[in-house]
Amino acid sequence: xxxxxxxxxxxxTRKYAKEPVPDEAIEKxxxxxxxxxxxxxxxxxxxxxxxxxxxxxxxVRECFNGVYAINSFVKKANVLIVVVRQKSNYTxxxxxxxxxxxxxxxxxxxxxxxxxxxxxxxxxxxxxxxWFNEKALKKILDVSxxxxxxxxxxxxxxxEDYIKPKKRKTLEETREYIK
Amino acid sequence: xxxxxxxxxxxxTRKYAKEPVPDEAIEKxxxxxxxxxxxxxxxxxxxxxxxxxxxxxxxVRECFNGVYAINSFVKKANVLIVVVRQKSNYTxxxxxxxxxxxxxxxxxxxxxxxxxxxxxxxxxxxxxxxWFNEKALKKILDVSxxxxxxxxxxxxxxxEDYIKPKKRKTLEETREYIK
Numbered sequence: 001x002x003x004x005x006x007x008x009x010x011x012x013t014r015k016y017a018k019e020p021v022p023d024e025a026i027e028k029x030x031x032x033x034x035x036x037x038x039x040x041x042x043x044x045x046x047x048x049x050x051x052x053x054x055x056x057x058x059x060v061r062e063c064f065n066g067v068y069a070i071n072s073f074v075k076k077a078n079v080l081i082v083v084v085r086q087k088s089n090y091t092x093x094x095x096x097x098x099x100x101x102x103x104x105x106x107x108x109x110x111x112x113x114x115x116x117x118x119x120x121x122x123x124x125x126x127x128x129x130x131w132f133n134e135k136a137l138k139k140i141l142d143v144s145x146x147x148x149x150x151x152x153x154x155x156x157x158x159x160e161d162y163i164k165p166k167k168r169k170t171l172e173e174t175r176e177y178i179k
Numbered sequence: 180x181x182x183x184x185x186x187x188x189x190x191x192t193r194k195y196a197k198e199p200v201p202d203e204a205i206e207k208x209x210x211x212x213x214x215x216x217x218x219x220x221x222x223x224x225x226x227x228x229x230x231x232x233x234x235x236x237x238x239v240r241e242c243f244n245g246v247y248a249i250n251s252f253v254k255k256a257n258v259l260i261v262v263v264r265q266k267s268n269y270t271x272x273x274x275x276x277x278x279x280x281x282x283x284x285x286x287x288x289x290x291x292x293x294x295x296x297x298x299x300x301x302x303x304x305x306x307x308x309x310w311f312n313e314k315a316l317k318k319i320l321d322v323s324x325x326x327x328x329x330x331x332x333x334x335x336x337x338x339e340d341y342i343k344p345k346k347r348k349t350l351e352e353t354r355e356y357i358k
Binding site: 001004007035039046049107108110112114151166179 | 211
C-alpha cells in the first residue's frame with residue numbers, strides 16, 4: 001500500500017471485534033515504534049502492553065471512570081499499549097530547555113504514529129487516548145513517579161471496516177509557499 | 180513498499196544533491212502532513228515552504244549561525260519546511276492543561292513524521308532540525324509572536340543513497356508485556 005493510502009485509511013477506531021490481536025502483530029507494531037527517530041536519538045519511551053483481560057478491566061475501572069468515562073470504549077479493545085515517556089537524554093533535555101521545546105513529546109508523537117500506522121497496515125484499528133487517570137494507571141502498572149504517561153493506545157480489529165473521510169483544514173489553509 | 184521497510188529506510192539526510200525537489204513532490208508531502216491525526220482534531224500547524232535560494236541563504240545566514248552553525252548543512256537542502264505550531268483548539272488546550280501534557284507538540288511530531296515518511300517513499304531525504312534561532316526565523320518569515328516554531332524540516336535528494344543501520348534500544352528494553 002502506498003504511504004498516502006495508509007495515512008488516508010487510518011482513523012480512530014473505537015468499536016472493536018472480539019478477535020484477538022496476535023502477539024506477532026503487536027511485536028511488529030512495537031518494532032515500528034522502536035525504530036522511530038527522536039531528538040538526539042533519545043528514545044525517551046517504554047511501551048507497556050496490557051493484554052490480560054482482568055488487568056484490562058481493572059485499568060478501565062480505575063483509570064477510565066468518572067470524568068474519564070468518555071473513553072470507556074477501551075474496555076472492548078483487545079490490547080492497550082501504555083506509552084511511558086522517560087526523561088530525555090542530556091543533549092535533548094538541554095537543547096529543549098534552551099529552545100523552550102519539550103522534544104520528548106514530539107518523540108512520543110513520532111513513535112506512536114509509527115505504531116498506529118503499522119497496526120493499520122495489518123488491518124488493526126487503533127485509537128490515541130490522552131484523557132485518562134494517569135495517577136491511577138501509574139499505580140496499577142508500577143510506573144516510576146519520574147516518568148509520564150501522556151498517551152494510551154488502544155488496539156483491536158475493527159468491528160466494521162470502512163474509509164472515513166477526514167475533516168481537515170484544506171491544503172491552502174495548511175501551507176504557505178515562499179519561493 | 181511495506182511500512183516497516185519505509186521506517187527502516189528513512190534516516191536523517193544531511194548531504195543533498197543539487198537536483199531540485201519538484202513542487203508536486205512537496206505538495207504530496209504536505210498532503211500527508213495535512214491528513215495527520217491530532218488531539219481533538221486540533222491541527223495546530225502551518226507549514227511554510229522556503230524554496231527560493233536567496234531566502235534560503237538568508238535563513239541560513241541569520242538562523243543557523245553562531246551556536247546554531249552546527250546545522251548549517253541546511254544551506255545545501257533544496258527546500259526548508261518551517262513548521263509553525265499554532266495554539267491548539269479549546270478542547271485540546273483544556274485537556275492538556277488538566278492532564279499537564281502539551282498535546283500540540285505530540286501533534287507536530289505526528290504531522291512531521293507523515294511528511295518525512297512521504298518524502299522518503301519518493302526517494303527524498305529529510306532531516307528534523309530543532310536547533311536554530313527561532314526568533315530570527317520568525318522575524319524573517321513574519322510569523323506571529325503567539326506561534327511557535329519547534330521544528331524545521333530540510334528536504335532534498337540525498338547525495339548518496341544507502342541504508343544506515345539504526346542505533347536503537349533493543350525491543351526488550353523498549354517494551355514490557357503484562358498479559
